Amino acid sequence: MSRLELSQTSPLSKHLPDIPLIEDFSFDKLTSFQKNKNLPIHRWFKYLQGFSASLVDSFLMEWEVNENHIVLDPFCGVGTTLLSCQNKGIPSVGIDISPIALMAANEKIAPYPSASDIEESLSDIFAFKHPQSRVPDYEIVHKGFGLESLEQFMHLKGQIIKIINPDVRSILLFALGTIVDEVSLVRKDGAHYRYVKQPKTEDVFGVFKRKVLEIINDIYLQENPPFPIGKPWAWVSSGDARVLPLSDNSIDFIITSPPYLNRDNYIAQSKLELFLLDLVHSFKEYRAVTFKTLQSHIEAKPLEKENQILPIIKELLKALEGRHYSNPKNLDMIVGYFSDMSRVIMEISRVIKPGGVIALVVGNCCWSGVLIEVDKILATLAKSQGLEVREIRVARYKLNSAQQIAKYGKKYVRESILILENRVV
Numbered sequence: 127m128s129r130l131e132l133s134q135t136s137p138l139s140k141h142l143p144d145i146p147l148i149e150d151f152s153f154d155k156l157t158s159f160q161k162n163k164n165l166p167i168h169r170w171f172k173y174l175q176g177f178s179a180s181l182v183d184s185f186l187m188e189w190e191v192n193e194n195h196i197v198l199d200p201f202c203g204v205g206t207t208l209l210s211c212q213n214k215g216i217p218s219v220g221i222d223i224s225p226i227a228l229m230a231a232n233e234k235i236a237p238y239p240s241a242s243d244i245e246e247s248l249s250d251i252f253a254f255k256h257p258q259s260r261v262p263d264y265e266i267v268h269k270g271f272g273l274e275s276l277e278q279f280m281h282l283k284g285q286i287i288k289i290i291n292p293d294v295r296s297i298l299l300f301a302l303g304t305i306v307d308e309v310s311l312v313r314k315d316g317a318h319y320r321y322v323k324q325p326k327t328e329d330v331f332g333v334f335k336r337k338v339l340e341i342i343n344d345i346y347l348q349e350n351p352p353f354p355i356g357k358p359w360a361w362v363s364s365g366d367a368r369v370l371p372l373s374d375n376s377i378d379f380i381i382t383s384p385p386y387l388n389r390d391n392y393i394a395q396s397k398l399e400l401f402l403l404d405l406v407h408s409f410k411e412y413r414a415v416t417f418k419t420l421q422s423h424i425e426a427k428p429l430e431k432e433n434q435i436l437p438i439i440k441e442l443l444k445a446l447e448g449r450h451y452s453n454p455k456n457l458d459m460i461v462g463y464f465s466d467m468s469r470v471i472m473e474i475s476r477v478i479k480p481g482g483v484i485a486l487v488v489g490n491c492c493w494s495g496v497l498i499e500v501d502k503i504l505a506t507l508a509k510s511q512g513l514e515v516r517e518i519r520v521a522r523y524k525l526n527s528a529q530q531i532a533k534y535g536k537k538y539v540r541e542s543i544l545i546l547e548n549r550v551v
Contacts (some may be wrong), residue, residue, distance in 0.1 A: 129523045133490065133538045135497055137445035141438055142502045143509065146517050147542075153521035156181035157383075157487050157541050162206065168343040171230040171304050173204045174314055175392060177383055177487055182210035182293065185381055185485050186217040191216055195378035198477065200367035200470070201489040205231030208360040209379050219377070220362040221370060223419055225405035226396040228364055233300045234457040235360040241345045247294045248338050251285040252331070260283035262401045264409065269321060270312040270398050278330035279309065281404070301341055303403050305333045317423060350482040366418065368429055368469040372477045380474060383487035385422035387463045387500055389456075392417055420470075421462030424455040433458070438506055442498065449494035456493060468507050475511040475548065484513070492526040495534030501542040508546050516545040 131146060155161060159176035162168040168179050191197060193215045199207035202220030204227050211218035212235055222228050258280040261267060271279065282302055289295040306312070308326045312319050327333055365371050367384070385392065393416045399405070406412040417427040433445075439461055446457060475483060490500045505515045521540060526537040 130520065130522045133497070133520075133523060134499065136499045136502075137496060137535075138438065138441055138503070141441050142506060143515075145502060145505050145515050145542075147520055148517050149520045151522065153181065153222070153415065153519065153543060154186075156184065157521045157543070159206075159373065166347050167209060167234050168206060170234060170300075170341060170344070171204045172307070173206075173227070173230070174395070175383070175385070175390070176203050176206050179206055179210045181487070182207050182381055183214075185379075186210070186214060186216065189379055189483055191368065191379055196376070198372070198377040198380045198461045199382045200365075200370060200380070200474070201382045201384050202231055202362060203227045203383075205234045205360075205362065208362060209234045212360045215359065218360045219372070220360070221365040221367060222362070223364065223366060223415065224392055224396065225415065226399050226403070227362075227392075228362060229300055229303065229403070229405065231362045233297055235362065236296075237293070238345045239291065239297060239346065241342045243291060243294050244297065244338065244342050244345070247289050247291070247298060248335065250289075251282065251298075252335075254285070259287060262404070264401045266312065266398050267401055267465065270310045272311070272325065272328060275309050275325060275328050275330050282330065282334055283402070300405060301337045302334060303399050305337055306332070306399050306402065308333050310398060312398045313546070317389045317391055318394040319397065366429075367420070368473060370404065370464055370473045372475055374476055375479045378479055378482050380478060380482070380484040382485070384467060384470060385420050386488070386489040387422055387460065387491045387498065388489070389423045389459070390424055391416065391419070391423040392422075394425070421459055421499075422468050424453060424459050426459075428462055429466065429469065429549070433462045434468065434509070435461055436464055438470060438503060439464050441498075442503075445496050446494065449496065451494060459466040460493065460498070464503060464507070467504060471504065471507050471511050471513070474514050475508075476544075479520045480546045480548055482548045483516075484544075484548075486546055487521075487541075489524075489541045490539040492530055492534075492539055493539045495530065497537055497539065499540075501540060501544050505544055505546075512548075514547045514549045516547055519543040519545060534545075 128418045138355045156178045159173050161178040197211050197218040200221045202222045208220045286298045310543050311321050416425050419426045488501050491498050501518050520540050523538045
């Protein structure tokens with residue numbers, strides 16, 4: 127059997143519509159953030175869950191999107207869709223719930239301070255001594271740094287927050303947040319994070335200076351932007367994709383990637399940055415943000431008192447019945463995920479204009495040996511909301527985890543791009 131056939135050995139096959147699966151491996155490297163790491167501005171903040179600017183550019187070209195259209199990314203992350211649109215003079219809107227992602231997206235699309243102003247402030251930071259900023263009193267902060275590294279980090283933060291120019295202060299504080307992975311003992315890993323014995327480097331000052339110089343260089347490259355200065359080409363806001371703060375039929379195109387059903391808690395993975403940068407001001411506030419995220423992990427809470435168990439998911443629960451789970455909350459998560467995604471698709475269908483096209487980058491998954499075809503299930507939900515399913519474009523295949531392989535054998539899971547259209551006229 128081919129990988130395409132093996133990726134369809136789902137117990138729900140007879141309940142899912144016969145939707146064309148088209149293999150297009152030209153998207154193989156585009157569904158991850160990897161290609162952004164060498165692109166000016168895109169590279170400022172490395173994001174595990176992001177896709178590439180090349181993916182966005184591909185759809186903008188394919189759909190002939192221009193400055194008269196509006197593009198939405200309701201899970202905008204660190205702003206890849208918005209920045210790609212902005213570079214082409216295309217208006218865009220981004221929504222996300224993560225404070226650290228919103229900070230990154232805003233810095234990427236905001237009018238940048240002059241490179242010379244940043245250079246001057248950078249010199250001042252290392253020339254003058256001010257009292258270091260107060261160390262946030264959280265366990266992850268104290269365990270996440272060596273003593274000297276933490277002192278350097280908090281010294282830089284103390285210097286930055288004294289800068290008078292708000293735009294320079296904002297971008298330098300953001301720059302400080304981007305280096306946490308390099309100088310701390312915390313690594314984003316699996317559902318949450320883990321501690322390591324040694325940081326990648328203890329030279330906090332040196333890493334920070336290199337990052338700021340990278341930002342300065344990228345700003346110099348933007349001296350002749352392809353859009354009129356001052357025109358609000360991109361707008362980003364904190365919000366929930368299940369309840370979009372947008373008017374009916376206000377969006378022409380959507381390019382996005384909802385969280386995968388993989389138990390990854392994106393807020394927990396950024397816990398250290400959230401506390402260090404004062405993006406949350408208490409553990410209670412941190413937990414509240416976690417609870418409000420999409421139910422792709424077990425810590426999230428339903429939007430309402432109970433999740434809606436969709437008919438197609440009732441069939442899936444039958445297939446999962448009696449299976450062993452490492453956490454008993456996994457089944458509730460699966461139900462909650464599709465309940466939430468049903469609401470997301472309902473909102474997407476509400477805001478998209480007639481004739482509008484949608485690209486959803488999604489990942490299938492395997493739980494206790496049972497293949498869950500997320501792409502086809504979401505396609506079924508989209509059809510129920512009156513959206514036309516153009517195709518499911520298969521970008522690549524991934525194997526299930528080593529633990530799953532040892533117990534249930536190899537399973538090929540698709541990473542796909544679901545192409546939808548609002549045919550209502």
